[in-house]
Amino acid sequence: MTNKMAEYDFRTLSPPDFELLVQDLLQVELGIRLEGFKSGPDGGVDLRYSKAFDNDIVVQCKRYIGNQYRTLKLNLEKKELPKVLKLNPKRYVVATSVPLTIGQKDELVSLLRPYCKKRSDILGAEDLNRILRENPKVERSHFKLWLTSTEVLQRLLKHGIFTRSMIELEEIRRRISIFVPTESVKRASKTLDENGVCLLSGIPGVGKTTTAEILVAQLVEQGWECVVVSSDIEEAFEAFREKEKQVFIYDDFLGQTDLNPRLGKNEDQRLLQMMGVCKRKPKLKRLILTTREHVLDQGLREHEKLKRANLNPSQCVVALEDLTESTRAKILCNHLFFFGVNQKTRKKLVESGAARRVIDHANYSPRVTETMCELYVDERITPAAFGRRFIQLLDNPGDIWREPFENQIGGDARVILKLFALHESDQRLSDLSLCFSDYQIAAGCDLGQLDRRFKRAIGELENMFIRLAEQRAFTYVKFHNPAVKDFLKQVLTEEPQFLQAVAQRVSVYSVVLSAYEILIRTASFKPEPSEVRFAIERTLNTPELRFFEVSEGCFPWTVSPPQRLNDWIRVLSTLNASAITDEVMLIVDRCLTEWDNPVKDVSMLANKFYEWATKKKSSVTQPIEPLVDRLLNHCNCLEDLRYVSELTSSADRSKTLHKKVEQKFYDQSIAWVNDEIESSELAEHADDVINEYEITASVLGVDEAPLTEERSRVSEMYEEVEDAEDSAEPLSGLDTEKSEADDILDSLRY
Template identity: 30%
Template sequence: MRNFSVLSDLDFESVVSDLIAGEVGTHVERFARGADGGIDLRWRLPGGQLAIAQCKHYFKSSFSQLLASAKDEVSKVKKQAPGEYRFYTSFDLTVSQKQKIYELFSSWMSGPELVYGGRDIDGELTRNGEVERRHIKLWLSTGTELFWATNSELASRSSMLRTRLERTLNTYIEGDSYEESMKILDEHNVCLIAGVPGIGKSALAQMLVASYLALGYQPIEVSEDIKEAWAALDTKHSQIFFYDDFLGQISFSERMGKNEDSRLANFIDAVGGMKHKKLVMTTREYILRDARRDYRRLVDLGDDLHFILELDDYSRLDRAQILYSHLWHADVSVECLAELSDGGWKRIVDHSGYNPRLIEYCTGPSFDSSSKGYLDRFVDILTHPEELWRNAYERHLIDSQKALLLTLASMPVQASHPDLQAAYLSFCSESHLHANAASFRSSLEMLEMTFISIAKRGAEVMVSFHSPSVAEFILDQIREDPATLSSLIASVVFFEQLTALRNATGEDSSFSTSASSGVVRHMPINLFGDEFTEALMGTFESPSPVKILNQSGYVTGYEDPYGLFENRLEAVLGLEPELRPPNTWIESRLVFLADRWKNLQGEKSDAIRLYRKVSKLQKDRSISVSEEVLAEFHETLESWLSSSLEGTSDWSAFVDFNSFEDVDDIDDDIRDQFLDHALSELDAWDPSPPDLNDLVELAELFDVYPSIEESVAEAHQREEEHDAKQEDDSHATRYPRSRMSETGGDIDEMFNRFKASES
């Protein structure tokens, strides 16, 4: 009999639904548990009456438990009064057991043959092979079991591989990555799967191996050296070779002995030319990049053999099904499972730190899955997955590569290549590390796709952390090491590096985490007050590492963002008093900004906010600047705001600064000037000005709205027509999905099966 244990309850229902649909030739409806009233599946009989079926996936349970559950369904079925009722279970029923269930539902069954046990379903699948093939886990489980049964010698030699394959089959969810990697393997006979630790490389590779086992291929697992594969190569048999972590788990030096790269490359060439040979390899992407630099033949591994597995390859539905499948097969208490129903699952599935390895860990025997608070514990692991990265960081990366990551942690979320290089070289110099442009490029290449991501935006290359969990891990390294933090402060090239370090290491940091000791640790920037303050003053007028982007998101230049210096001074004034520069320096920055405003440079809304901050701190005696400087600061800002009223945002800033409370406070000339502006804006934009709502609010304040009301109505009409056309165009290119919805409704129904009230 087929191994139904690889199926979840949802999988089992889906198999039964397809079997019934194939038999009756009509659509079979499926329903969520809890709202079904005794219905899992429903369809129409030829006479028009409704038929319903119940599915009980009870492979873990005793018959007494199954019978008790069946008795609970009787009252529900009585209310439905179906024309036909069927009962399906994966339990292997005896004749007497089937009779007992039939007696419960005999009023709606023509005979005990409508009670389907595991062997009955097994027979139906044998007669309907296309149904089994649609359910990949069941098909692979059947195929691999048949292979092991008919190849006992191989089963004995490959017992560990067999165990891993069976475990993976239980929880694996087929997604696009499986199809794409299978296509590579089919076309080229070789597939190299690379990705970050824990992303699911080995599980995907094992599914590929299982797929070919089901086709009769003999598995050859390579554990130490490619010489094992050469020794096992047999031209008489179909074979699939599996080389997990072929470059080592920590470093390629573990495995890449003398001439190993040539032997591996030669084996790949050989397999690529053989019809019935397949090779599946996995590695961590950063190790592959490192090895390619030192081993010439590895460069020859073409990109057409290369499948990069990334978190983006998992859709929201994929993530939810992976989680559900692990929970279904795990020993998790019903109380803990209930915490994931009613939307609790979203905290895991939508978490930025979602990772298949962490899902496996949090549903495994080493994790507390029996006591209250399971969901919170689960989310904590996703939020702080430091151990996922620690091994690779501490044991594999060299100091210059670590330096690049430490530097990146002080930069904007996306740092430009030249800015990051400048900051990196400065940090290496301060840390007495030898570094140059070549080592910077080398480090980027090795870290890409694991610790960092590199993307081109227009003509500019931008660098960022591969995921939030990596960024957090690197920040933890900074928090826990005073020497590193001190060197970063002393080496900063950009003012924003200091604010990033302050935000990430202060005691009010939103990034604060629990270290391995279990105690929340901080590395307050206050410990380096003098160094920090000196760096602030030295970088205040530095260029900004934040790039100006156009509407397409591409870098358009290196100009400073609007409000750069206003925001920088506001950040300085927001620091603790012991970190602020002297009052004389603050005065000099006020003069510096006033000179810029005279030249119409800056961002008005930021300038107003800064002015109010300065005024408050002066009033509270938190800072002390001369009254002359403060008066000049005010007068310059007032003049700038009133003398450059060109756009609606200029008018909003003017009103904000003057705090008009009544229309009588506004000069008639100013009111007329605004009316001219409003009419001009409404006439110039199609379908409407981008800040139409602001324009209307200002018109009401200036008491000129009646003069523009008709034009505003026309603008709203054009907006509605424009939006309707865009919506029509959107629907015209939308394709229907055949899978479950990813919006949450169908997924909610899936996880609501875990409510404690359900058996």
């Protein structure tokens, strides 16, 4: 819960937000119901209490940043006092975010007498904070207020909730301030409460990550511990405490593109186990996942277990359809206000009709709005040009980056950007430098000059296209804005010659694979078989680390050689050239002979290899029996057996090898089950292990009877943890006042 002694300066509330807060506070303070009015010229009335048609009580709300008493007094004297004289209210109340001394209050009462009758008719920041402390329900209902207090933000940062893309408290405050709750937030909250698991999916830039962060932040304030999973669901199990309220957030859990799904070995099974725990105990454990819609589709194709799990009850799509006209208008207003777009520019945007065209535009999204506001701050766009540039950006989102990309940076900088865009994740600066060197050296460039050229190009790109961050004694690269990468993906589809050069020169696996993927999708691509073989061999074992920012720094991870080959087969499978097929099969054949581990990766690769060979009507040279024997020797869990079983089912029609798999099951399965149960820290995991045994027995077609005794023993070993009696406090304060979009836009003029 929030700190009852918190002192707010109200800077994270827009003027309409501040007015709503004052309305709620004065209604409980005075015990009356106050009328509110739409945004726009108020004639001196922000809030009003009237028994008939008289102005019994008129309230004026003045929101400023910091101690601006002189500005407040001047505004009341020159602008508001003439309106008060005309209104002639029985009582006039001023509520302001400015801190006030006793002398300052007396001065304002004297200025506004007889309408302000006593000192209590002037409410400064300290008075509003007092009423908030006395009325915690009001405080809770205005989540932007308490969520952006320094104490709360520091607690959220300690949990690592916002550290993926934000570092400073002021940046986080602005991010929360511009957030406008949508129907997707309500759906996600309900899904999480009822199901314990919420999978947020949607197109890039629609607000999935921010929605997840807001939900988690509110749970943290209700006493939940947050665990941020950065690279593998195993991090959640390591942090798992059975009787504590914990919410786990796993952003982009399948990666940011559909080229290289992020889930590592056995992670799909472990992820399903964690989902099972959260579904059974939503009062104690909750899991929030986010992913892009097209990446989810690819992930379900790549991970059979996820596909079979039926994620529909947990899925909540964050859709553009949730952005109603009024919501779009509020998002626009918040961005303009908190990014510091001046009143003259805001007024011009409305009066020219550009504001209405913006929120009605088919390409409208919060990301585009943020990009435009950032450009306003960076480039100091004139009021007349702002609306035109905004519409141009929406018409062609990439154009805002095309001009600086083509005319404001040099050739080396453009090459670096395109290489970085082909990479899966954030990248170490040193690794990007090596990638650049690969590309340029193969083109005949002087090695001695490359380091200087690279540093100069990075200087051109920094703060315009990329950001550099220091963590754990190294520097890594991030895109300054996600829209930059979206733009560069479009650029890459227009440059097949560059992609072909990358495919021939660079040794970074994900970059070369991404180049092939785009070429195959967008061009009439007919590579030489020897080029394909060389590209695969060049990238199969090269070191490559990918980095995802977490609270402790950057977490590195890599992709195993079998998984790389598996990805290569998937990407190349649409090519029909028999010569390429033969080249790839020779590499696969040799690798399967040389590799011993891991069982899952090799089995999946071998299975795809045999399926591919059958589809291409090619002869298979790899003897299956030695491979199966070697894999069985390395099996150490039930899942390994299932993968080998799938391999033997597709490649061994005589079923002789399948019997070896069955025998391994009879010899080892009970021991494996006992080891898993005894080493488990989760009570629920025992049932999961037994269920896995039954699934494996069913897949292999063997008798489940030997486990009957084990099930009885397990039930005695574990006592089910009782569900917590106290239910989680429901999300509050997310409902927004419904008003017409035109009224909201009209407020930009004042």
